[in-house]
Amino acid sequence: MPVLEISDLITAVDPRSGRRLPVSRGEVIRRLDEAGDARAARIVAGLPVDRDGLLDPCAVDSLLVGVHAELQRLSEELRIGDRLLHLLDPLFRAIRESSGPGPYRLVDVGCGLGYAVRWLAATHALGPDVELVGVDLDAALVAEADRLARAEALDCHFVHGNAFDLPEAATVYISTGVLHHFRGPALTEFFRSQAASPALAFCHFDIAATSLAPIGAWIFHRARMRHPLGRHDGVASARRAHSDETLLRAADVPGITPLLYEPRGAANPFCTTLRPIIGVRPQLEDPFRRSLGRAARRLFDADHLVGRSR
Template identity: 75%
Template sequence: MDRLEISDLIVAFDPHDGRRLPVRRAEVVEQLRAAGDARAARIVAGLPAGPDGVLEPAAVDRLLIGVHTELQRLSEELRIGRRLVHLLGPLLTAIRTTGVRGPYRLVDVGCGLGYLIRWLAATGALGPDVELVGVDLDAALVGEADRLARAEGLSCRFVHGDAFALPEAATVYVSTGVLHHFSEPALADFFRAQGASPALAFCHYDIAATGLAPVGAWVFHRARMRHPLGRHDGVASARRAHSDEALLRAAAAAGMRALLYEPRRAANPFCTTLRPVLAVRPPLEAPLRAALGRASRRLLGDEHFTPAAA
């Protein structure tokens, strides 16, 4: 059985207005025990709760900010920013060549502490005509991301709320480490929302579903994460990763040209940690491939995957 992630269970938000909802510790513990994850149940049982049994929001916020801070160190080691620029640079070049005028708005969905947006702002890697926006449903994480950006003097912004309900439309949606949080039907809805928006493309990086992924996640998180929650969720994330075929099936719901870059069959499993699924409006595919040059050979659509492999 795939493990649940503790961080998904100890915070809850109203889907309509983003208001934080109370979470009862005993209910989360029981849910984890029912899933057969006694270790995770013990971790949650040790978290602070009030007399009514509701997990203390301030304590949960401190914990999640600490865990996300450690995740940022992993992002630095895995060179997440440079990996995204490797594709986002040519993608924005393709958009510019089609005559679409800037500024272009890049929206990071589920930005957490905003590492990617802050890295892009600090390096200027995508150019001065790209507006950088991070969005997350967790107000505490967004608040910390905004604090860090102001302390670093960066030109970017962070928004608490729904990334698909912003008053200004995105040009490109991105994310890192978000897709595995969705079931496949919910993932299709996630992509469908982007296809229904005015966005021209999306590019989402997530854990590659290889046999080595859980082992690699255990090693990385054991070495870099101090809190048991971070270590647990890191391995659970790898076990929940979607296959290449599942990602392409879900991304097709956007009604755009869905592609995988360096899918499992085309990469060394010992080196593959993250890989992106992306989709572009049909007129953008040829300019994107031209901008990528020889690297465009690593970009594969569903025609390269047989039904038997699905």
């Protein structure tokens, strides 16, 4: 049976216009029951609705903002900012070497409350020639991300919409905890959209599909998340994590060289929670490897991954 996340079901947005669509609580419960997830169905049954049985959008927004605030604390504990910078710093150095002076633009796809973008802005880690933009289809999350950035006086901004429909293209796309939301052909299309853009590279962190991931997610979210929805979706996310092979196949699109950093077979499963898939234009691969230095040994393409698994 498919593993579903409640947060994916209780909001619906037109991907082109960004317009909020009504969601029937009964329909969500039906889908969860069909997936054999009675616990998730009970959680949704407790959410408020109007007289037509449609979920109250204000209550849903408040709930999701609260859950994402707790997710931000997890990001802080997992040092997501440092992990991103470990790869983004050499990546932008390679871009400057091969493409000349900026300005450049980093776009965070599905930014949520914008923790990654705000961390990069607060640390000034990538330099003044990199514009920092967060994009999400959820208007409430974008509004809260923008409020937090203004309160912290950070030089970054957030956009409600589709990250691949921005008037100004990205130089580098990033995301954290987004890839597992795309299934089947949609995952390949996600990478194709980036390959079809003028972007030079992407760096997407997601849950590593290890045998310990669901257990670790249960322990971590039980200890850190207060709302049952956050606890449920944290474990569901780990169960939906893509294998290294799936990610490399999906990212193998024309014009992009896909690389995994510290794939499952090359890392300690007790320490590996997230790992990134990186895509670069072919002319950028050698400068990127040089910029990484000794850490380049942790990069694997599809051929090296297969060879290691034999």
